[in-house]
Amino acid sequence: MAVSLYQIAVDAHDPAQLARFWARVLDWQVLSEDPEEVVIGADERTLPGLVFMPVPEGKAGKNRLHLDLAPDDQAAEVARLLALGARRADVGQGPDVSWTVLMDPEGNEFCVLTPKKLPA
Structure with missing residues (x-):
């Protein structure tokens, strides 16, 4: 059975804003956006991408x-x-x-x- 890394999920208070920041950082583009998630990537065919998903709480503590x-x-x-x-x-x-x-x-x-x- 083959497996590949598809996306890295990032919890965000404001997914659209954070996705746009990371798209500028990586020179990527927003591939899809709706209220449940914003996906960015180099293009539609290149993996992995980053997906930003809404959460109500802010970040607490150091990233793992x-x-x-x-x-x-x-x-x-x-x-x-x-x-x-x-x-x-x-x-x-x-x-x-x-x-x-x-x-x-x-x-x-x-x-x-x-x-x-x-x-x-």
Whole structure:
């Protein structure tokens, strides 16, 4: 039996707003939107995507799962993400780490890594 990762689900107080933030971050597009979910992805054929689903409560505590972004230029990407509405976050990472921890507009932590050489 084959299995593949289809989507990563994100609880959100305002799914449409958070989906649009992440679409700008990843240079993705909104693929579908209704009151129960907003789906973004690179395109309709590329997996996985992110699906944002409404919840009444706000985020509480540190994320148990987070996204790592691997840009070509970490400093430039951090500046771009801050301009899009991200905020810096302190999750106890200390001053000597090679990544930058940010939060999206609803407080979900994510990391911006130093440039990585990805496999071809």
